[in-house]
Amino acid sequence: MAEPTAGVRPDWVDDELFPFPSRFVEIDGHTVHYVDEGSGPVLLLLHGNPTWSFLWRDVIAALRGEFRCIALDYPGFGLSTAAPGYRFLPEEHADVVTGFVDALGLDGVTLVGQDWGGPIGLAVARRRPEAFTRLVLANTWAWPVNGDLYFEFFSRVGGASPLRFLARRLNLVVNAFVPTGHRRRKVTAAEMAHYRRAQGTPARRQAAAVLPSRITASRAFLAEVESGLADLSRLPLLIVWGGADRVFRPQERERLEQSFPDHTTVIVEGAGLYVESDAPEEFAAAVGDWLVRLSPPSRSPDRPR
Numbered sequence: 001m002a003e004p005t006a007g008v009r010p011d012w013v014d015d016e017l018f019p020f021p022s023r024f025v026e027i028d029g030h031t032v033h034y035v036d037e038g039s040g041p042v043l044l045l046l047h048g049n050p051t052w053s054f055l056w057r058d059v060i061a062a063l064r065g066e067f068r069c070i071a072l073d074y075p076g077f078g079l080s081t082a083a084p085g086y087r088f089l090p091e092e093h094a095d096v097v098t099g100f101v102d103a104l105g106l107d108g109v110t111l112v113g114q115d116w117g118g119p120i121g122l123a124v125a126r127r128r129p130e131a132f133t134r135l136v137l138a139n140t141w142a143w144p145v146n147g148d149l150y151f152e153f154f155s156r157v158g159g160a161s162p163l164r165f166l167a168r169r170l171n172l173v174v175n176a177f178v179p180t181g182h183r184r185r186k187v188t189a190a191e192m193a194h195y196r197r198a199q200g201t202p203a204r205r206q207a208a209a210v211l212p213s214r215i216t217a218s219r220a221f222l223a224e225v226e227s228g229l230a231d232l233s234r235l236p237l238l239i240v241w242g243g244a245d246r247v248f249r250p251q252e253r254e255r256l257e258q259s260f261p262d263h264t265t266v267i268v269e270g271a272g273l274y275v276e277s278d279a280p281e282e283f284a285a286a287v288g289d290w291l292v293r294l295s296p297p298s299r300s301p302d303r304p305r
Contacts, residue, residue: 006031006081012197013079017190018057022079027099029083034072034100038064041291042106045071046097048115048140050173050208051274052078054194055114058280063288067110072100074120076207078198088207090116090214091221094123101128110134110291114276115247116211118142119225125235126228134294135237136287137256139248139273143226144219150249151215159213167209168202183244183272184279229259237263238290240283242275264290 009022020035035053037060045056053071060069074093075082086092097120101109109132113121118140125132145151157163166172174195179187199205237260241253257263266286271279 009033009079010197013194014190017194018054020057020060024079025100025103027096027103030075030086030096031081032072032075032096032100033079034070035060037069038067040067042068042070042109043112043136043287044101044106044109044121045069046111046113046117046121047071047073047077048117048273049211050077050177050199051115051195051277052080052198054078054191054198055274055277059276059284059287062280062284066288067291070104070106072097074207076204082207088210089221090120090211090218091123094120094127094221097121097124098127101131107131108133110136112136112138112287113140114138115140115273119222122225122228122232123221125232126225129231132232133235134291135232135235135260136240136290137237138240138275138283139242139245139252140256141248141252142222142229142256142259144216144222146216146219154247155212155215155217157212158215159217163212164209168205171196171199171205173205173208173212174199178274180246181273182278183242183246184270233260233262235260235262236294238287239263239265240275240286241265241267242271242273242278243267243269244271245273245275247273266290 007024020037023034023036025032047053047055052073056071060071063069073080075086075096076088101124111121111125111132118137119142122142178192178195199208239253239256257265268275268279268282276283
């Protein structure tokens with residue numbers, strides 16, 4: 001299977017399953033793919049591992065009538081391509097997302113982050129506090145986990161050489177995590193094809209293979225994220241949590257709740273790690289209802305035409 005052509009939407013993307021025009025922007029030499037749907041207050045949707053903006057398609061369809069929904073792919077994920085020398089580290093992804101926010105001139109942003117999109121997005125919000133007004137987090141964390149035996153085991157095993165080899169050779173991260181991260185419903189063959197084709201070569205799978213080891217290896221970055229929570233705690237936070245997640249435990253959710261005095265929690269019973277895809281109607285309703293109850297954030301400038 002050939003490597004993707006930078007800045008081109010590949011033919012394997014089903015326009016009915018992912019019915020949003022693809023846009024591309026150059027950020028620090030990377031070609032970053034994103035979708036930009038609707039108008040109104042901005043929702044910046046950040047994915048985790050091993051997914052891409054495709055994860056958010058049902059949420060975008062549900063919310064674009066009231067909000068401007070922007071979902072991007074980190075370099076090496078989805079339809080984005082990385083410049084030479086990129087190592088696919090979460091701290092690098094945070095740099096790219098910061099550049100993306102600057103390039104699009106976004107403000108009045110509600111961050112919506114899941115899995116790795118949580119710490120990546122929180123790092124960006126700390127660096128650009130003037131751009132962000134609301135936070136939504138789903139099945140994620142925001143601090144170093146070194147010394148936590150659960151995460152130490154997960155990171156060491158997932159980041160070990162044999163597993164990294166299988167991740168690159170057999171697309172193991174996609175084949176293992178995407179199905180098990182959906183607990184309410186079975187992922188369709190067409191959906192799995194979109195996750196597999198986005199990482200269709202061993203080189204493309206490197207981005208997903210790197211991240212398990214970074215759960216502990218990116219300690220300095222996660223410490224930066226944690227140190228920023230005090231400043232970000234002034235913002236209202238909505239937590240939408242898949243209650244049947246097999247990766248993040250209730251104590252991660254509880255620690256987020258303790259870090260943000262102005263928080264609202266919605267537990268989606270029976271949903272897994274990818275709650276926004278596993279139970280998109282409930283996820284979108286929770287986000288939309290919560291934002292309506294708050295005073296509307298300032299509008300972002302219109303997207304480029």
